[in-house]
Amino acid sequence: MTVRGGTVLAGVLRTTRRSLLLWALAVAAVTALYTAFYPSVGGGQMDAMLESMPSEFITAMGFDSMTTAAGYVTSTVYALLGAVLTLVCAIGLGARLVAGQEEDGTLELELSAPVSRRRIYAERLTALWLTVLVLVLALSASLGVLSAALELGLSATNVAAASTGLLLFGGALGTVAFAVGAATGRRGIALGAAAAAAVAAYLLSYLSPIAEAPWMERISPFHWYIGAEPLATGFDWPGLALLAGLAVLAALGGAAAFARRDLMV
Amino acid sequence: MTPAIRVHGLVKDYGRTRALHGVDLEVRAGEVFGFLGPNGSGKSTTIRVLMDLLRPTAGSVEVFGTAPAAGGPGLRARIGYLPGELSFPARMSAGEYLAYLAALRGGRGRRRTGELAERLSLDLSRPLRALSKGNKQKVGLVQAFMHDPELLVLDEPTSGLDPLLQREFLLLAREAGAGGATVFLSSHMLQEVEEVAGRVAIIREGRVVDLDDVRALRARAGQQVLLRFADPVPLAEFVGLPGVENAVLDPSDGVTLTCLLRGDPMPLLTAAARHRVVRWQAEDRELEDLFLDFYRQPAEPTGPARPAPGAGATEVGR
Structure with missing residues (x-):
């Protein structure tokens, strides 16, 4: 008798469901909070506020288009707090799902069960992506409800485009943490590598216009995600493809190393 | 008949540290075999190679005639394994976790969990985090025995159990042996295995220094x-x-x-x-005394490998 597909996935989700619910509520709440402020700070007031700021600061923070609803929600939710929360959750979980549970020993009985390493890897990675998907859906739902209630005029297609970008951005960096953890068995290394990649992605994207160095944007996953302002312009296929490519590369590299190395060392 | 376990010249390095210096071992199908050694002697490393958690640096390892890495899930389905150190996930009850482990075996073992838990007086509804060391060990024993495996690989099975439960464990092991299963159990105490094991191997500093009938060993220990x-x-x-x-x-x-x-x-x-x-x-006399004998009489090999006093975890030079 062999194990039914999804058994490992279901086991992981059972232990993480409570914290996943809390994360989803937090993301939805933060999204609602920022979006609800738009009518009071948007439009004319925002122009006045921005005039008092140095132009380099405005460029660096991506506040150029804060006067439109799409620009405001992009700057506050998609580029800032929504993305940070999603990243923290995805990277933390990614580092824990193999490396963390290997280090604390809870993975030993699963690894010695009649389940292949490849399947453990695949189903645990699926759990990571489902988690990020739930967060992004919570964010999108919260935004959708408020957009309709406050008549912000955000198109559903564009919300889907920006949310798809966030799913791939958070999922890709979470996958980096997961893969590095699966390759090394060290949670600290996994966290460090993925967090460094995330910070570098932000810095490259923000500094690029100031340094007038377009190559910096081109190699930044953050720019791949948000650079084309999908909430205003819709699906940015090249950017999404780059993010998906990063995720696939990381996943395959991690899988190859995980299949070969010593576990529970 | 294919031996249940055959280990030949097994070497295992962790980075530059050599943990196993060429372990030789043969466990016949159907026997109860004791694997004795002090802490840090390489027992758990050998066992983890059998479970395909670790890959050999050199030498050959076969379980039921197949290398653990090649045998994969199909081979592990025939084994019940109790790790030397158990840690369990948070926010699950003992029963839920055992159901999960049974599900990983395609449902095999689900029927026996209740019966085994009763024998070991383990409360399945308790959350894993709240369990004492002894109760955690019981969960480990239940999951190792529940699917009636052909081979039981038990790393320090009686650690943390009170004497009454040690008895119950010995009964379980004996029953499994009587049912035709091979039992491979490690311990750092001779008296823990001598009641149940037929043959015993002694490992010290990464080498099997003695392999003998448990009674002969006891007689020799004196x-x-x-x-x-x-x-x-x-x-x-x-x-x-x-x-x-x-x-x-x-x-x-x-x-x-x-x-x-x-x-x-x-x-x-x-x-x-x-x-x-x-x-x-x-x-x-206890195992520690036997080890002292090996130090004193290096020229009296009794097992397949020669005792090697002072050959600790040596650095592999580069």
Whole structure:
């Protein structure tokens, strides 16, 4: 008798469901909070506020288009707090799902069960992506409800485009943490590598216009995600493809190393 | 018949540290086999190679005739494994976790969990985090035995169990053995395995230094004997008796004789009976004493590998 597909996935989700619910509520709440402020700070007031700021600061923070609803929600939710929360959750979980549970020993009985390493890897990675998907859906739902209630005029297609970008951005960096953890068995290394990649992605994207160095944007996953302002312009296929490519590369590299190395060392 | 476990020249390095220096081992199908060694001697490393958690640096390992990495899930389905150190996920009850582990075996073992939990008096509804060390060990034992595996690989199975539950465990192991299963259990104490095991291998510093029938090993280990007489006795009557070693007479009183007895006790008893004996004490020697013997007698190989005193976790030079 062999194990039914999804058994490992279901086991992981059972232990993480409570914290996943809390994360989803937090993301939805933060999204609602920022979006609800738009009518009071948007439009004319925002122009006045921005005039008092140095132009380099405005460029660096991506506040150029804060006067439109799409620009405001992009700057506050998609580029800032929504993305940070999603990243923290995805990277933390990614580092824990193999490396963390290997280090604390809870993975030993699963690894010695009649389940292949490849399947453990695949189903645990699926759990990571489902988690990020739930967060992004919570964010999108919260935004959708408020957009309709406050008549912000955000198109559903564009919300889907920006949310798809966030799913791939958070999922890709979470996958980096997961893969590095699966390759090394060290949670600290996994966290460090993925967090460094995330910070570098932000810095490259923000500094690029100031340094007038377009190559910096081109190699930044953050720019791949948000650079084309999908909430205003819709699906940015090249950017999404780059993010998906990063995720696939990381996943395959991690899988190859995980299949070969010593576990529970 | 294919042996259940065959390990030949197994070497395992962790980075630059060599943990196993060429382990040789053969466990016949259907036997209960003890794997003895002090902590840090390489027991768990050997076991983790059997479970395909670790990959050999050199040498060959076969479980039921197949290398663990090649056998994969199909091979592990035939094994019940108890790790030396157990940690469980948070926020699950013992029953939920056992159901999950059974699900990983395609549902095999679900039927027996209740019965095994009852025998070990384990409350399945308790959350794993709240379990004491002994109760955690019970969860580990239940999951190892629940699917009636052909091979049980048990790393320190009785650690944390009180004497009553140790008994219950020995019964379980004996039943599994009687049912045709092979049992491979490790321990750092000879007395823990001698009641149940037929043969025993002793591992020390990454090498199997002895492999023998448990009774022969016990006989060879001998007993530490203390005799007290009513009146002083001449030491010469005891030195050189067959099976008697290290005979010493306490110089302060001349009436207390200590010696190491190996094999037949009759010559010693006969010699002692010529005098009035007021006290007789004989203690089985423990594994640690056996290891001391290996240090003292490096030129007396009894197993497939030669004892190698002082060959610790040596650096692999580069």
